[in-house]
Amino acid sequence: MGLEDILRRLRIDEKGRLLFGDVPMILTDRDFIARMQKTIEELTGTAGAATILYEVGFGSGYHFAREQARMFGVEEGAILRMYLNIASFRGWGKFEIVEYDEEKLTARITIQASIAEEWGNVGRPVCHLWRGAIAGIIQYIADSTGRNVKMVGKEVKCIGKGDPHCEIIAEPAQI
Numbered sequence: 001m002g003l004e005d006i007l008r009r010l011r012i013d014e015k016g017r018l019l020f021g022d023v024p025m026i027l028t029d030r031d032f033i034a035r036m037q038k039t040i041e042e043l044t045g046t047a048g049a050a051t052i053l054y055e056v057g058f059g060s061g062y063h064f065a066r067e068q069a070r071m072f073g074v075e076e077g078a079i080l081r082m083y084l085n086i087a088s089f090r091g092w093g094k095f096e097i098v099e100y101d102e103e104k105l106t107a108r109i110t111i112q113a114s115i116a117e118e119w120g121n122v123g124r125p126v127c128h129l130w131r132g133a134i135a136g137i138i139q140y141i142a143d144s145t146g147r148n149v150k151m152v153g154k155e156v157k158c159i160g161k162g163d164p165h166c167e168i169i170a171e172p173a174q175i
Contacts, residue, residue: 006089020086021071023064030091034118037126050128054153057132058139065140076141077102083137084109092130093166104171105142105149109134111166116159125158127166135170142172149173 009021018025041049064083068074074082077100084095093114100107109130116126135153142149149172157167 003089006086021067023067023071027090030115030118034115037128038119046124053128054132057129057134058136058153059132060129061133061136062140063136064133065137066144069140069144076145079141080107080134080137083133098167102141105138105147105151106172107134107138107168107170109168109170110157111168114159114166116166119160121162122160124161125155125166126160127155127158127168130166131155131168131170134168138170 006020010025011019013019018027037049037053040052044052061083065079068079068082080100081097084097087093088095092111094112096110096112098108098110111127111130114127114130119126131153133153135151139151142151151170152173153168153170155166155168157163157165159166
């Protein structure tokens with residue numbers, strides 16, 4: 001999916017909402033998102049913020065995957081590629097699927113120029129939304145194919161801890 005495809009699916013409805021297909025969207029700058037996360041960290045601590053943002057990302061990724069499957073007939077690995085492609089066009093960074101195994105339900109994604117740039121090197125990972133979103137997408141793929149697993153997302157590299165890029169791994173939880 002290219003920029004032209006995305007632009008064709010964007011529209012403003014009669015109430016003034018920006019829609020991608022049927023999904024309401026908000027166009028905002030990175031500073032707003034970073035400031036929101038930093039405020040959540042100040043109010044709940046870094047662990048509390050990590051949990052909240054992970055869960056928000058997980059639910060949003062799952063919802064996006066379900067809606068794309070419903071609206072456009074996109075399935076399994078194509079859902080992940082579509083989501084990351086759209087996220088890149090929306091300014092979240094440049095995403096690359098380094099590894100993806102539909103059978104094992106594992107994914108390794110790198111993000112260049114992620115929102116972690118807004119933090120600089122703070123000595124810790126900060127891409128909690130993306131850990132959750134990628135795990136949520138793979139969770140939808142697992143659920144839609146009848147597999148009974150719980151997906152988790154881990155950030156193994158982050159600009160926020162001094163790495164050159166961010167890297168997320170999504171995989172079934174080890175029980």
